[in-house]
Amino acid sequence: MTKTQTKIGFQHVGGFLRPDVLKQARKDFAAGNIDHDTLTTIENESIKDLVNKEIDAGLDYVTDGEFRRSYWHLDFFWGFEGIDHIHYGEGYNFAHEETRDDTAILSGKIRFNKNTHPFIKHFKFLKSLTDGTAVEPKQTIPAPAQLYIELVRGTNADKIKEFYDTDEDLYADIEKAYHDAILAFYDEGARIIQLDDCSWGLFLDDKFLATPDGQAYANSGIQDILLELNNGAIKDLPDDLTINTHICRGNYHSDFAFAGGYGPVADTVFAKENVDTYFLEYDSTRAGDFEPLAKVSGDKRVVLGLITSKKGELEDRQVIIDRINEASKYLPLDRLWLSTQCGFASTEEGNVLTEQQEWAKLALVKSIQKEIWR
Template sequence: MALHLDPPCRAEHIGSLLRPQTLIAKRFEYEGQKCSHEDLQVVENDSIPAVVKLQQEVGIKSITDGELRRGAFYQGMFETLGGMTVVPERSLSTFKGKIERTKGVHTEDFKFLKGLVVLEVSVPIHLAPSLLSYDQDVKYVKIPICGPTWMHLRHGTEYTYDKSVYESDAEYFEDLIKAYREEIDELYQLGCRNIQFDDPTFAFFCAESMITGLEQAGIDHEGLLDMYIEIYNRILAGRPGDLTVGIHTCRGNFKGMHYCEGSLERIAEDNPN
């Protein structure tokens, strides 16, 4: 009997790969405002080919950049959108713009990875069939994206957005959903066929400590979970049949310490479609 795999690989790499010391040092410099983003990007570009080669050599199909362009899983999306700016220790009243996708978020990342797995050769492929595998690797290249619910889970309705900009969660997520759909659409047009949302949100709903805290705060946790699921379903509505999408959820790992615990049974039947 033929083995059916969806996604089309038996095993895949989910999280980040270890950063080389040169990249770690450069990121510290960048975060300490001692170098430019362009300086950091040069080291990222120099480091990523090695992790791609490692994945190819061990037979991993879902090739990523090892998340070497991110210091943490939640970086990349939100700070790139128009209307959002990273400003430490600043009140929400300083942010006045609506969320919009003014440029690609992970599109250049995909182009860079695509260039590493596609070989430019002058020999006709029928004369060198072994090279075909490299071309086929493009459809497995996976782009990890921070989940759309992460900021709202962390900060709640009160602190996720400025009330002079958005009057409700519905308004806020309407623009965020549009931005995510635009990003996914452009990635698809560029040839991306594998997207992974990094979102520990759902694992938190498995923790009794969080459920208790939400109840004490007067928050309908079942309604909140339903809203988060609906956000994903709206982002992915009408997605092409050959676009593989996964959600990476976990209980956290901060220097070996988990953030939450509990059975996945609470959310198993409610996952996004």
């Protein structure tokens, strides 16, 4: 297991609303009106501006806002050798909206190549912006479990037998590809990496679990597979590298995919996943109560996502403080912290709020952190 940070520090989950100039540049690039170098220049300037704003907001760890991505997860998958970008024909059905239909599918054996995966270059640029400052860069990537869920999605699973004789061979390649990628980030100066993970949400939603498909899924033993993929990828890492995870219920244009408390996965992910800190969504009654926090093992921490990133209205400060105190009945206050429940833009569409509102949300988070933990 990796070494727990002395301080969690003030950090945002990851994604920020894309500025209009960047949105337009991506449209222009897709239409063939600008070349990739021009797009990269605009991305660079947008990220520089964002990092300055993050520093001004008092963040201890900064991200590039995921500004170079269309999706929080798929862009990273497409960077691996052996994985292709295709259109599935239908998107994921969220509570009120269907996503775009992009997906990742096997086209060969999965490998990580530091010379071709674009995220390494992306991190190097972010690191260059933080050198000589008091802040540290944080790299966010989708969890290994999330890649597996995408590869076995519907007809995507048909491709697996073309390239892998056994499931165990697939698991081994996913773990190695991720392990190699994490070490490549480390070599470039990353000391905090966050695994974003929606895969566990499938076990939380009572409506889904009540269906025959949901019951079959819940009883398939797949929780153990997901746990092994995540733990296998992060074992034997440097002691000064912090690995966090954000367990998400879906965040697309202010919509959600799953409801339900963490109880059905607590014995697996809270007790056995070898991360340092869990970022958990607790911004609505859909997330259930805090009782599952009692299953968080060892000295691992929990960052309570009590401030929603899905809408702009500010939460009642005292309500948030009261909920933190309620959570402390199950996990000591010195192992708790506060953040927004998710990023403000898990995809380039972004959530339905303004840039001014996202910064106001972060200001509220920081002020409550200072009051509760001093």
